[in-house]
Amino acid sequence: MNIKEASQKTGVSSAAIRYYEKESLIPAIDRTEVGNRDIDERILRRIRFVTQMRNAGMSIESLRRYIELFDAQEDNTNEQKAILQEQLAVMEEKRDDLQAAIDHLNFKLAHFYDHMASTEAELRALEREHQDKLNDKM
Amino acid sequence: MNIKEASQKTGVSSAAIRYYEKESLIPAIDRTEVGNRDIDERILRRIRFVTQMRNAGMSIESLRRYIELFDAQEDNTNEQKAILQEQLAVMEEKRDDLQAAIDHLNFKLAHFYDHMASTEAELRALEREHQDKLNDKM
DNA sequence: CTAAACCTTCATGTGTACTTCAAGGCAAGA
DNA sequence: TCTTGCCTTGAAGTACACATGAAGGTTTAG
Numbered sequence: 001m002n003i004k005e006a007s008q009k010t011g012v013s014s015a016a017i018r019y020y021e022k023e024s025l026i027p028a029i030d031r032t033e034v035g036n037r038d039i040d041e042r043i044l045r046r047i048r049f050v051t052q053m054r055n056a057g058m059s060i061e062s063l064r065r066y067i068e069l070f071d072a073q074e075d076n077t078n079e080q081k082a083i084l085q086e087q088l089a090v091m092e093e094k095r096d097d098l099q100a101a102i103d104h105l106n107f108k109l110a111h112f113y114d115h116m117a118s119t120e121a122e123l124r125a126l127e128r129e130h131q132d133k134l135n136d137k138m
Numbered sequence: 139m140n141i142k143e144a145s146q147k148t149g150v151s152s153a154a155i156r157y158y159e160k161e162s163l164i165p166a167i168d169r170t171e172v173g174n175r176d177i178d179e180r181i182l183r184r185i186r187f188v189t190q191m192r193n194a195g196m197s198i199e200s201l202r203r204y205i206e207l208f209d210a211q212e213d214n215t216n217e218q219k220a221i222l223q224e225q226l227a228v229m230e231e232k233r234d235d236l237q238a239a240i241d242h243l244n245f246k247l248a249h250f251y252d253h254m255a256s257t258e259a260e261l262r263a264l265e266r267e268h269q270d271k272l273n274d275k276m
Numbered sequence: 277c278t279a280a281a282c283c284t285t286c287a288t289g290t291g292t293a294c295t296t297c298a299a300g301g302c303a304a305g306a
Numbered sequence: 307t308c309t310t311g312c313c314t315t316g317a318a319g320t321a322c323a324c325a326t327g328a329a330g331g332t333t334t335a336g
Contacts (some may be wrong), residue, residue: 097193151325173332175281
């Protein structure tokens, strides 16, 4: 398929796909006789994977290093493992921050109509309790 | 406390704290007679909250809108609720993407020494299985 | 009284991750 | 043949989130 179709299927712009290829986040894409990209399912999966990682907050640079390790058949293996573990720790912290923020929002929404009905002072007291449990945020 | 101490306590640069104030992510900070910022615990909590949301991947703009709703005593309440719910949905998707990425990494690490011992072909087969279960990533 | 170590505002610079533009090639339909 | 619609590369532009620098003010130590 051509790049436009790949763009439509993945929701990633053509320009971004070219960019990802240039930055080696996806493998080099085969070309037709005239030089146009011919994208297959394998590339589509890679694009979706990159999108997922990007949405999760991973930088292009980290992703490139990660994918390099992934594809490498070399053997600085212990160093590789250390890098993967480091990346994992970063992502877990990010997820936990996100979860705390989600809890925060859910609390707000759960008490939303309370909020509409009650005074600011009452709500602040309620929230203070919540925050004390949640250990000091905002 | 002065801005430098606040910076040290929160791990957020002085410049970033000034920026957050300007962008209304934290309340207007009291000044001393000579015009220096005098930061209290309430502000510190706000800074930490902003940091957490930023780490979780929330943009400055989204955060500002969120905090506005938070602090408002006005009453476009149903619209407000809709916005909070929207924000929540975005964050949950982000968290799920992150979790998928973490699963991916954990799989890699769990099979890391397998990888060292086994051939590429064997590992790819193993991973294909894993991916099939995880429903089509990379 | 002068230097160090804070602070202020305002302006400009920087890195990331793209997006957009310019200039041109190829293939199909009117 | 010419317009439409796709594609190519390379360069330049853009948005966000700060970082850095300039020019100057105040307090504290020597």
